[in-house]
Amino acid sequence: MFTEGLKIMSDGEAQGFIREVNLSYIMLAQRMLREDRLVGMFRLGLSAQSAELLATLTLAQTVKLAASDHVLCQCRFDDHTILSTLTQSGGHVDVAPAHTAILLASQKAAQFV
Structure with missing residues (x-):
């Protein structure tokens, strides 16, 4: 059976x-x-306020934030168009990065609460 080799975490x-x-x-x-x-704000999907906060964290603040029991980064797998663009093969390979950048730019920047 498939689950026999799986270890429960x-x-x-x-x-x-x-x-x-x-x-x-x-x-x-x-x-x-x-x-x-x-460029970092764009690639990470962060607002200017969130970017400023992250960039200026002290080492102690960074370690404390990382110890959260919640995953802090947000994957963009919930947007079908972006995911399919990133995983397409063949076709117009030369314009795929530009198309993905346009799609990502259309998303609202993340904000820390």
Whole structure:
């Protein structure tokens, strides 16, 4: 049976993975925002206010935020058009990045509550 080889993840393991994802995301976001704020905001889907907050977190604040029990980054898999554009093969490969950028730009920037 398919499920025989699967290991059930404990809550502690899941929490550890979430912390790792959060810390990696925050560090990536900070690096992108420090290198080029506008491009980072666009690629991450962040508002100027959220970008400023993320870019100026101290190490202690970053670690505390990463320890949240919620995944902080938002995947854009909920938008069928964007997902299908990113996964298409063949066709007009030369315009695919521009088409994806246009679709992503049309989305509202994320805000921290």
